[in-house]
Amino acid sequence: MKIGVVTFPGSLDDADARRAAAVAGAEAVALWHGDEDLHGVDAVVLPGGFSYGDYLRAGAISRFAPVMETIIKRAGEGMPVLGICNGFQVLCESHLLPGALIKNHHRKFVCKDQTLRIENNTTAWTSDYDANHEITIVLKNQDGSFVADEATLDRLEGEGRVVARYLGNPNGSYRDIAGITNERGNVVGLMPHPEHAVETLTGPTTDGLGFFTSVLKAVVAS
Amino acid sequence: MARVVVDVMLKPEILDPQGKAVHGAFGRLGFDGVADVRQGKRFEITLDGEATEERVAEIRKAADTLLANPVIEDYTLHVENQ
Known part of the structure; x- marks a missing residue:
């Protein structure tokens, strides 16, 4: 079972995601933004950071990297893809997920331990959590405010596609949304960082590990 | 040479924290009577040669796919002949 982690110019959390x-x-498996070959991986993580310096819009230029052409195609075929923070922004810019992420409403960078409620535990990345499981993982972002029009928000909620919600909204995200999924449940975008909460030595909890153990089961099952 | 200008603005219903910060600075500097400030982006695209209908259509496509995100932004495009 191989999980690929893409490194874009300006990615910060690729090493933690691989760990x-x-x-x-x-x-x-380390994947390179300029290489369209996914080297036989079964799932892909798009990590956090400031790819291409967040120039134009966060994720807007990364979305057209050669590796993304392959990832968009494979995601359409059902390959699990998790976008964390900047990776979530790339998934929205790629139209693999609806909505967009704009600057935090309070205009400050936020870095804290954040509690979330997992509201959909049927995706490829969340099956190891109980329904409405509350987890505490790291949140650190500048453009973390999830926005979409009312119809899209209603559709996401109606179809159970809100994967995680903030308990105490840290950045102005509409309807407290911290993470969403596509119709099929293989593509998940999440603003907080599960990869920073997998070991007690370096993280607030090990609550983030479930994202990575969930996808192992999803791949084995398919 | 012709120049195509694309102005991108956040949609009115999307909060603009940067514009709000600028608005706050207006007040601190004593520039009164300003109801709101919204910040956008301006792209000046210089073409090789004339801005034919086909070339402008291409730039419009670039604006749709890259320069603006239609989920949160609107844009206007005009040609400046030099």
Whole structure:
């Protein structure tokens, strides 16, 4: 079982994401933004950071990287893809997920331990959590405010596609949304960082590990 | 040479924290009577040669796919002949 983690110019959390994959028991594979080959991975993580310096819009230029052409195609075929923070922004810019992420409403960078409620535990990345499981993981972002029009928000909620919600809204995200999924449940975008909460030595909890153990089961099952 | 200008603005219903910060600075500097400030982006695209209908259509496509995100932004496009 191989989990690929893409490195874009300006990615920050690619090494932590690879480590989290390894802690969960997967083989972590480093993928390069300029290489369209996914090197046989079974799932992909788009990590946090400031790819291309967040120029134009966060994720807007990364979305057209050669590796993304392959990831968009494979995601359409059902391959699990998790976008964390900047990766979530890339998924929205790629139209793999609806909505967009704009600057935090309070205009400050936020870095804190954040509690979330997992509201959909049927996706490829959340099956190891109980329904309405509350987890505390790291939140650190500048453009973390999830926005979409009312019809899209209603559709996401109606179809159970809100994966995680903030308990105490830290950034102005509409309807406290911290993470969403696509119709099929294989693509998940999440603003907080599960990869920073997989070991007690370096994280507030090990609550983030479930994202990585969930996808192992999803791949084995398929 | 012709120049195509694309102005991108956040949609009115989307909160603009940067514009709000600028608005706050207006007040601190004593520029009164300002109801609101919204910040956008301006792209000046210089073409090789004339801005034919086809070329402008191409730039419009670039605006749709790259320069603006239609989920949160609107844009206007006009040609400046030099």
